[in-house]
Amino acid sequence: MKVMLLFSTILVIFALIFPVAAAWNSAPAVPGPDAGAPAGDTGGGTEGGLFYIPPEYAAPAKDALTEISLLAGGEIRNISVRDYLLGAVSAEMPASFEPEALRAQAVALRTYLARKLLHSTSAHPEADICADSSCCAAWKDEAYLREKWGDGFEANMAKIAAAVDGTDGEYLEYSGEPALAVFHSSSSGKTEDAGEVWSVPVPYLVSVDTPESAETVPSYTVSVTVSASEFKETVLSAHPEAELNGEPTGWITDPLLTSSGRISSVLIGGVPVTGAELRSLFGLRSTAIEFSATASAVTMTSTGYGHGVGMSQYGAQTMALEGADYREILANYYPGTELKA
Numbered sequence: 001m002k003v004m005l006l007f008s009t010i011l012v013i014f015a016l017i018f019p020v021a022a023a024w025n026s027a028p029a030v031p032g033p034d035a036g037a038p039a040g041d042t043g044g045g046t047e048g049g050l051f052y053i054p055p056e057y058a059a060p061a062k063d064a065l066t067e068i069s070l071l072a073g074g075e076i077r078n079i080s081v082r083d084y085l086l087g088a089v090s091a092e093m094p095a096s097f098e099p100e101a102l103r104a105q106a107v108a109l110r111t112y113l114a115r116k117l118l119h120s121t122s123a124h125p126e127a128d129i130c131a132d133s134s135c136c137a138a139w140k141d142e143a144y145l146r147e148k149w150g151d152g153f154e155a156n157m158a159k160i161a162a163a164v165d166g167t168d169g170e171y172l173e174y175s176g177e178p179a180l181a182v183f184h185s186s187s188s189g190k191t192e193d194a195g196e197v198w199s200v201p202v203p204y205l206v207s208v209d210t211p212e213s214a215e216t217v218p219s220y221t222v223s224v225t226v227s228a229s230e231f232k233e234t235v236l237s238a239h240p241e242a243e244l245n246g247e248p249t250g251w252i253t254d255p256l257l258t259s260s261g262r263i264s265s266v267l268i269g270g271v272p273v274t275g276a277e278l279r280s281l282f283g284l285r286s287t288a289i290e291f292s293a294t295a296s297a298v299t300m301t302s303t304g305y306g307h308g309v310g311m312s313q314y315g316a317q318t319m320a321l322e323g324a325d326y327r328e329i330l331a332n333y334y335p336g337t338e339l340k341a
Helices: 007-017 081-092 099-116 142-165 194-198 228-238 275-282 313-321 326-333
Strands: 067-072 075-080 171-174 221-227 252-257 263-268 271-274 289-293 297-303 338-340
Touching: 067 081, 075 081, 081 099, 081 142, 099 142, 099 171, 099 313, 099 326, 221 228, 228 275, 228 297, 252 289, 263 275, 271 275, 275 289, 275 297, 313 326
Parallel strands: none
Antiparallel strands: 067 075, 171 338, 221 297, 252 263, 263 271, 289 297
16 A cells, blocks of 8 residues: 655655755756657556556555655546556656556656756646646556556556666666656667757757667658648748748758757748747647648658757667666766666
C-alpha cells in the first residue's frame, strides 16, 4: 500500500534520491520535451497505486515512496514518482519498443521530472508537473491505457513497469544538477543542437548521430503541398512585407542550414523566416525541410518529427535493436552527463 508522506518527510526522501538538490536552485527553466504525444487525462486507479502491476513486479522503494503533484485533466493528483513514470512512459513511447529503449525513456523522464521539481512553473504553480506534452510531458492513467491496449494491458504495463523499476531512482546529472533531458520522436540522421532551437547552448544537448531511417520510422518523410495562393496568403499573414510576386519557383531562396542540416532560416519573398516559424505556419513535422515549387503549388517535405533536441525515441529504439543498452543510449544522446542513482 502506497505510503503517504508529510511534506517534510517527502523532502528528506527526495534528498536521498536526488542528493544534489541543494545545488539546483539556479537551474534554468525547462522547455517541454516535444515528443509529440497528447496530453493525459485522469481516471480511476487501483488499490496500492494508480496502476495494476502483476505481483512479480514489486515496486522498488525510491520512486514508490516519493510523492509529487500532477495536473491532469484540470485536476491536481498527488501520486508517487513511480505512478507518474508508469503513466508518462506509457504515453510517450510505444510499449512495443525494446526494453532498453523503454529504460532510456524512463531515465529521461525521471531526470526531466527531477529538474521540474526544483522550480515552480508559471503555467501551473500549484503542481510540480502537468500531463500536457506541449508544456511538460504526456501522461495517461490506467483507465485510458486499458481502453487503448485492451487485452494487452497487463503485458504492456508489466513491460513498462520493468523499465521504470529496473532504473529505480536513476537520473542524469551534469555539473551537480539534473540534466535537461528533453527528447523527440525522430531525426534525420543527426539530432539538433539546443542552441539552434532555444538560442541558449547546452553543453550536453549538441548535435549527435542518430541511426533511425525510413525503414524503422513510420511517416519518416512527409510532404505538405499547398496551392500557390494558400502559400502566399499564409506567409503574408505573418509577414505582410514579403514580396510574393511572379512565379512561386522564385519565392523561396537562400536557405541557411544548422549544423544538423535543418532549416535555420530561409528567405521567402525577400523576408527571413525561421525554420521553426515555417514549421508552425504549415504544420510541418520538423524543420528538416526541403522545398519544391511549380507555377501553381509549393511542396515542403520534412524528415523526422519534433524539435530534434536530445534523445530521439526512434533512434533509441534502433540502437536497442542493434544491441545497445540504456546506458549507451543515454550516453549517445546526452554526452557528458553522468547516470546517478
